[in-house]
Amino acid sequence: MKSLKLLTAFFAITSLTALNxxxxxxxxxxxxxxxSEVALLDIYDENEGSEAGTITFELDNSSITEAGLYDMSGATYTGLWLNYTSLLNEDADNDDSRNISVQMEEDSEFPEGLDLVITSSQSSFVSNGGSEDSRGEFVSGGVALGATTQIGDNVALIQGIKSVYTGDGAKGFQLTYTLNQTDNFSLVKAGNYTATLKYTLSEL
Incomplete structure (x- = not known):
C-alpha cells in the first residue's frame, strides 16, 4: 500500500512539473x-596607393643654382594619411582619452641643424565613425623632430582621442613632412642619413 502511495505521489509531481x-x-x-578595447593605427601614402614605405628627401646640387644661397623650399612631402581606430573601455572616465605620439627611433640618423616638421592642413573622416569631440585634436603648428625634439624622444601629435574610426586610405589627418633649417648652417654636413619614424596610439 505504501508503494502504491509513493508511486501515486511520484506521478503527481511529474505531472505538475510537466504542466509547469x-x-x-x-x-x-x-x-x-x-x-574589446581597440587601439590601432597605420599610415597610408596616397602617392603610392599603399601603406607608407620609405620617404626620401633628395637635397642634391640640382636645387642649388645660385652661389651664396641654399634653397630647401622643395624639401617637403605630403599625401600621407594617419588612419586610426580607438575604442575606449566602458569603465573609462569622461576625461580619459588616447593620444598619438611620434618619435625618431633610437637608432636613427638625422642631420644636425635641421628639423623634420610634421603638420596637418586637412582632415577627412568617414561618416558616423566618431564625433568632432572623439576624433582628437592635431597639435597646433605641428611638431618638429631632429634639432627640436631629440632622437628617441616622444612628442604628442594628436590629443583627446576617444571612440572613433577614421576610415581607411585617404582618411584621418593628412600629414605633411617638411625639412627646415633650425640651427646654424655650419652644423649641417653632407651625407646619407637614415631615420625611422614611429607613431604610437597610446593605451589607457
Whole structure:
C-alpha cells in the first residue's frame, strides 16, 4: 500500500512539473555582447596607393643654382594619411582619452641643424565613425623632430582621442613632412642619413 502511495505521489509531481514546463505565448533567453578595447593605427601614402614605405628627401646640387644661397623650399612631402581606430573601455572616465605620439627611433640618423616638421592642413573622416569631440585634436603648428625634439624622444601629435574610426586610405589627418633649417648652417654636413619614424596610439 505504501508503494502504491509513493508511486501515486511520484506521478503527481511529474505531472505538475510537466504542466509547469509547457510552452506559453512568451519565451526568452540570455544574451551576451562582448566588445574589446581597440587601439590601432597605420599610415597610408596616397602617392603610392599603399601603406607608407620609405620617404626620401633628395637635397642634391640640382636645387642649388645660385652661389651664396641654399634653397630647401622643395624639401617637403605630403599625401600621407594617419588612419586610426580607438575604442575606449566602458569603465573609462569622461576625461580619459588616447593620444598619438611620434618619435625618431633610437637608432636613427638625422642631420644636425635641421628639423623634420610634421603638420596637418586637412582632415577627412568617414561618416558616423566618431564625433568632432572623439576624433582628437592635431597639435597646433605641428611638431618638429631632429634639432627640436631629440632622437628617441616622444612628442604628442594628436590629443583627446576617444571612440572613433577614421576610415581607411585617404582618411584621418593628412600629414605633411617638411625639412627646415633650425640651427646654424655650419652644423649641417653632407651625407646619407637614415631615420625611422614611429607613431604610437597610446593605451589607457
Amino acid at each position: 514546463a509547457q510552452d506559453t505565448n512568451e519565451a526568452g533567453h540570455a544574451m551576451e555582447i562582448n566588445i
